Each structure stands twice: as C-alpha cells, then as structure tokens.
Amino acid sequence: MGCYKSSLVLELLSILLIQVFFVSLASKNVSVIDWVIKEANYTRLCSTKEILTVNGLFPGPALHLHAGDTLKVNVHNEGTHGVKQPRNPWSDGPEYVTQCPIKAGKNFTYEIILSNEVGTLWWHAHSDWSRATVHGPLIVYPKVGSNYTFRKPDGEIPIILGSWYKGDVMEIITEALSGGGEPNKSDALTINGQPGDLYNCSKPGTFKMVFDHGKTYLLRIINAIMNEEMFLMVANHTLTLVGTDGAYVKPVESSYIVITPGQTMDVLITADQSPNHYYMAARAYYGVVYDNTTTTAIVKYSGKYSAPSSPIMPSLPDYNDTDAVTSFTNKLRFLETKDHPIDVPKNVDRRFIITIALNTVACPDGSTCVGPDGDKMAASLNNISFNHPEMDILQAYYLGKEGYFTTDFPTTPLHVYNFTMDPMLGDYVTTTQGTNVTVLEFNSTVEIVFQGTNVLNASENHPMHLHGYSFYFVGSDFGNYSIKDDPKKYNLVDPPEVNTIGVPKNGWAAIRFRADNPGVWFMHCHLERHSSWGMGTVFIVKNGTTSSTSMRRPPHYLNPCT
Ligand SMILES: *[C@@H]1O[C@H](CO)[C@@H](O)[C@H](O)[C@H]1NC(C)=O
Ligand SMILES: *[C@@H]1O[C@H](CO)[C@@H](O)[C@H](O)[C@H]1NC(C)=O
Ligand SMILES: *[C@@H]1O[C@H](CO)[C@@H](O)[C@H](O)[C@H]1NC(C)=O
Ligand SMILES: *[C@@H]1O[C@H](CO)[C@@H](O)[C@H](O)[C@H]1NC(C)=O
Ligand SMILES: *[C@@H]1O[C@H](CO)[C@@H](O)[C@H](O)[C@H]1NC(C)=O
Ligand SMILES: *[C@@H]1O[C@H](CO)[C@@H](O)[C@H](O)[C@H]1NC(C)=O
Ligand SMILES: *[C@@H]1O[C@H](CO)[C@@H](O)[C@H](O)[C@H]1NC(C)=O
Ligand SMILES: *[C@@H]1O[C@H](CO)[C@@H](O)[C@H](O)[C@H]1NC(C)=O
Ligand SMILES: *[C@@H]1O[C@H](CO)[C@@H](O)[C@H](O)[C@H]1NC(C)=O
Ligand SMILES: *[C@@H]1O[C@H](CO)[C@@H](O)[C@H](O)[C@H]1NC(C)=O
Ligand SMILES: *[C@@H]1O[C@H](CO)[C@@H](O)[C@H](O)[C@H]1NC(C)=O
Ligand SMILES: *[C@@H]1O[C@H](CO)[C@@H](O)[C@H](O)[C@H]1NC(C)=O
Ligand SMILES: [Cu+2]
DSSP: OOGGGGOBOEEEEEOOOHHHHHHHHHTOOEEEEEEEEEEEEEEETTEEEEEEEETTBSSOOOEEEETTOEEEEEEEESOOOEEOOTTOGGGTOOBTTTBOOBOTTEEEEEEEEOSSOOEEEEEEEOSTTGGGTSEEEEEEEOOTTOOOSSOOOSEEEEEEEEEEOSSOHHHHHHHHHHHOSOOOOOSEEEETTBOOTTSTTOGGGOOEEEEOTTOEEEEEEEEOOSSOEEEEEETTOOEEEEEETTEEEEEEEESEEEEOTTOEEEEEEEOOSOSSEEEEEEEEEOOSSOOOOOEEEEEEEOSSOOOOSSOBOOOOOOTTOHHHHHHHHTTOOBOOOSSSOOOOOSSOSEEEEEEEEEEEEOOGGGOOOSSGGGOEEEEEETTEEEOOOSSOHHHHHHTTOOSSOBSOOOSSOSSOSOTTOSSOOSOOOBOEEEOBEEEEOTTOEEEEEEEEOOGGGOOOOEEEEETTOOEEEEEEEESOOOTTTGGGGOOOSSOOEESEEEEOTTEEEEEEEEOOSOEEEEEEESSHHHHHTTOEEEEEEOOOSSGGGSOOOOOSOOOOOO
C-alpha cells in the first residue's frame, strides 16, 4: 500500500437554489449505499497495472437518483469530489478546503443532496491525482411524475472520457511537483475505460454500443480526463445537445461537441444512417502539453448487413481548431422549465476580475528545478497561487480558528498589462503564494470575469469550476476584457447554467450567480496540472438569517486532519 492510498476525499457534485431545496424536502427520498475504495489490477496498452478504484471498477459505479433525492454514500477505507450540496459543504470533498482526507481503514459518509439538478453529473476523487481512476457518473432522472424536456430516449448510455497513464499517477504528480516541471502526459485517452482500436493491444476491449435503426439514444457524456479538453464525434451522425452540468439547454444540433474536464453533456443521437459500424472518436483541443492521441468506441447497428472491415471514422476538428471550440460553446442557451426557472442576476453586488496565469516560483532551498529558468512551475488566480492550509478551511471557519487563511483575495488584478499579448513581452511570470479567500454575504449577487493571460506564452483554455453552485455563463470573447464595452455584449436573457466553463485561450469569460448556498466552496481550474500548481481560490458564503438558510451542522464525525 502506497501512502497516498490512505488519503482520499470525494467531490460529490453540488449545485442548488435554496428555494428549490424546500420543495424537494417534501418528496425527500433518502437511501444509503456502501462503497469500498480499493486497488484492482487493470490491463491496458499491453500491460497490467494496479489502480485505485471504487468497488474494483474503472470507471467507477454509476449512482442513479431522481431530482430532489438524497443519497448517503458510506465510503469505506479511502474516499474521493462535485452536486451543489445545499448548505452542506461538509460532503463536498476538496481536501483541505472542506475536509481532511479519509485515512486508511476509516470510512466517511457523504451525503448527496439534490435540489434542482437533472441530467448527468459525476463524482470524483479530489485528493492529489486520484481522480484519474476514482470517478463515475451521477445520473439524475426527472422527478417521479415529470418528464424530460425532450422525447424520452429509447436507451441511455453513459460515455465517460478518461486518461490512462502507464506510470503511477500519484508518482507522476509528486515527481512533477518536486522537480518543478510539467507532469508526464497520459499515454492514452479512454472511452468507458477503454483506449480503443487505435492503440496497441486495446482492440479487444473497445467499448461497443448496439443501435437499433430508427431509435434515439441519450449519451450521458462526462469529461473525466485530467488535462485535455475534448472534441467528440460519431461518424455520419448528428449530435443533439440537450443538457449540460445537470441543467437542460435549448437543443443544439452539431456534428461534434466540445467538452472540458469537469463538464457533463447530455446528447441525443438517432440511429438514422445506413446499418453499418461507425466510430465514436474523441481527441484533444490543444494545450501547452497535451495528449494528442485519439480514443474510439464503436456504434454497431443491429440486424443483418455486410459488416465493413473497419468502422467509418469521423473527421474530427483539428487539434488547433479554436473556431470550432468557440462556435460550439457560444451556442449554449438555458432552457427554462417549471421546476427550474431562470434567475440571472441583473444587478451585481460583488464584481471580480480574476486573471488566470501559469507562473514560476523559486526552486526551494536554492536548488535548480526543471521548470523555465531553473524555477518551479506554478499557477495563479489574480497572481496568488493557492496554498492548501493545514486544517481544512471549512472546519477552521466553522470553529472560528484563526491563522489558516486570510480574507483578502483581491477583486481585481494587482498588475494591469496587456494580458493577452502574443508573444508576451515583459516579466509577469512571478506570483505570490497564499491562502487568500473571499467572504460573500448570503444572497449577494456575484459577477466574475475570468481573464486568461499569455504569461509564459502559455495561454490555454481554462475550464474554471465552482463548487456549491451552478452559475450563468453570460459572455466571453478573445482579448482583454473591457469594463466599458463588454458588459453590453452579455446574454442576460437565456445564458446557460453550468458549473464549469472554458475560458478561451487568450480571452475572457464572465459568469454570474447568487450566493445563496452558505458554506466554503473551492473554485479552481479543472485542468488537474493547473489546479495542482495553485490555480484556485475559495469563497466563503455566510449564513442567511434563518436556520434554513444557514449551513447545516457538521456530521458527528469529521476526518481528523493529522
Ligand atoms: C427512492 O430511491 C430508490 C433508489 O433510487 C428508488 O428505488 C425508489 O423508487 C425511490 N422512491 C421514490 C418514492 O422515489
Ligand atoms: C495485482 O497483480 C500483482 C502481480 O500479479 C499482485 O502482486 C497484486 O496483489 C495484484 N493486486 C490486486 C489488488 O489484486
Ligand atoms: C462507518 O461505517 C459504519 C458501518 O457501516 C457506520 O455505522 C458508521 O456510521 C460509518 N462512519 C462514518 C463516519 O460514516
Ligand atoms: C409525461 O409523458 C407522459 C407520456 O408521454 C404523459 O402521459 C404525461 O402526461 C407527461 N407528464 C408530464 C408531467 O408532462
Ligand atoms: C515520466 O516520464 C519519464 C520520461 O518518459 C519517465 O522516465 C518517468 O519514469 C515517468 N514518471 C513516472 C512517475 O511514470
Ligand atoms: C458517411 O459520411 C461520409 C462523408 O460524409 C460519406 O462519404 C459516406 O458515404 C457516409 N457513409 C455512410 C455509410 O452513410
Ligand atoms: C502527437 O505528437 C507527437 C509529438 O509530440 C507526434 O510525434 C505525433 O505524430 C502526434 N500524434 C498525432 C496523432 O497527432
Ligand atoms: C493548425 O495547425 C496546422 C499545422 O499543424 C496548420 O497548418 C493550421 O494552419 C493550423 N490551424 C489554425 C486554425 O491555426
Ligand atoms: C495586446 O496584445 C495583442 C496581441 O499581441 C495585440 O493585438 C493588441 O493590440 C494589444 N493591445 C494593446 C492595447 O496593446
Ligand atoms: C495573501 O496571503 C498571504 C499569506 O498567506 C499574504 O502574505 C498576502 O499579503 C495576502 N494578500 C495578497 C493580496 O497576496
Ligand atoms: C434573495 O434575494 C432575492 C432578490 O432580492 C429575493 O427575492 C430572495 O427572497 C432572497 N432570498 C433569500 C433566501 O433571502
Ligand atoms: C451558521 O449556521 C450554523 C447552523 O446551521 C451554525 O452552526 C454556524 O455556527 C453558523 N456559522 C456562522 C459563521 O455563524
Ligand atoms: Cu487552467
């Protein structure tokens, strides 16, 4: 047993509007399941490797719930992270933000409290890089007695995109953090745990779906990949996006989707082509360092026909097709329902402009690191690289313990320069490090503009993710955000409600939300290497004035921090 195996925390997705929480209490359905975190041997790319799993499964087991349900997951031994968790940060997950890791031989019961989420969410480990193998779907059906916003599909298929490393993932991140350089990239990308036909020794395991001609299937697609945003297509078939991150969207028809790590997408596909074998294929939109391989699965039509020697391969967008990314992302629109009305804050109480950068910090102890100029890679929000404190912030805040964090996260960049200049001239590479957080008044309205930067000439599309909330994605564009002109371009009518949004390479993205979920919530880039380097911060949302708008009390047992 490596020592990492003893410390895991789980993010059970959380999102919510308090108002809806009351409604859901009436029809509350609480069930309890047991999970065991353990090692299991898996063979991929011609070799066998021991990986950390839930119940021996990779990807992990699916959770099935109805909108409004509550589920308790008693995680034994070691645990895992992402639902809006109404007033319940205690079960949110991120290590040293809302809890200390579950130690070997111990267990912790996570409580997943659903409010208005419907569609596909996911759960994943939130300690170090354990989420590479410890993740799975959280499927939320419409409330009993209510329907999808689209015709009920004839079948549903979870599609989980993952990363496969020949080496040990925990060693890879440990090695990168101590050496100061880039972590090794993955050796394969996977669909439902399988790399697919384009890799050595992988063909026998390739994930296969059988479609009946004329039927419509719901693909519940989750990007659980560590560091790559993905294009995904099915040869010759149109994909119809109907939901993202646990909320419906107005249907978008497209030949491809773009999905960032952390995002989930519900996609309809109708078997309306000639009976044949078709590849589903996915590959990355490029970053500074990325796995450029292609993963595949196979769609086979049922019935008798002469099968081809090889399935038809789709022609995916180029790895550098930024236009394809932008045009797809900009098509997302909120679809209002009775259970889930739209409520975009029109007036904003707190406004933030947050720069996102890759940086370097001095190599410790005067030694030489393998990062740029012998320094160590880091990453920051508003030029502060987030340091995880020794006691989790939730407990420190709840218990009123001082000295673990400061509440002075800046609301605007401390240095203003041409953030997106290309190439980057001038030295903006250094960052401070700290545990600087923001305190928000209950029910205040918040706007955050994420401003990508080209520091180190390393602008990437950053999938920013906020725990405890879904937020409205109201606008984005390339270049530097203009306070004067850009708000005029916002969509405040039907912006999509999401919990993760890709901030365009050398551009900005604006989000809005109402701080109505009290608790301690982590916000971070969902590219794992960036998060590991400190691209994150924390929002503490204060209690409201009533008990039903206050944080729930902590569970009887909390994982000890030492
Ligand atoms: C409660 O949840 C369980 C497990 O998901 C399900 O079998 C049962 O039908 C649900 N009951 C109600 C009343 O929704
Ligand atoms: C995995 O395989 C190795 C080598 O055969 C074996 O030593 C180890 O116990 C196996 N691990 C598990 C969890 O079965
Ligand atoms: C650990 O599991 C036991 C047995 O299932 C259960 O009674 C106990 O409440 C669990 N403890 C925690 C902290 O979840
Ligand atoms: C849901 O769909 C069924 C079958 O199409 C229909 O009978 C029912 O009235 C619908 N329910 C609601 C709440 O729309
Ligand atoms: C990372 O990649 C390098 C070069 O291929 C290799 O030597 C090293 O062992 C890898 N590290 C791990 C932890 O797999
Ligand atoms: C699939 O699409 C390609 C390109 O659009 C076309 O050439 C081919 O005939 C189609 N194949 C089938 C089986 O429909
Ligand atoms: C991926 O990048 C490597 C260089 O890092 C290159 O040799 C290889 O051809 C690329 N593969 C694909 C499928 O683009
Ligand atoms: C993408 O890269 C290729 C070379 O790999 C280049 O020919 C093409 O112009 C690039 N496209 C864009 C949109 O930058
Ligand atoms: C900022 O940099 C971009 C890219 O190099 C350039 O096109 C733009 O003109 C610059 N803006 C200003 C205000 O200098
Ligand atoms: C952030 O926190 C660090 C120490 O944790 C402190 O030195 C610094 O002044 C704080 N504020 C900013 C804006 O960096
Ligand atoms: C939050 O503020 C909105 C707008 O002012 C108000 O309608 C709502 O009742 C408030 N919610 C709570 C729980 O106080
Ligand atoms: C928030 O409310 C909870 C009760 O739900 C209470 O235990 C906690 O101390 C309150 N927190 C603060 C900072 O007042
Ligand atoms: Cu990032």
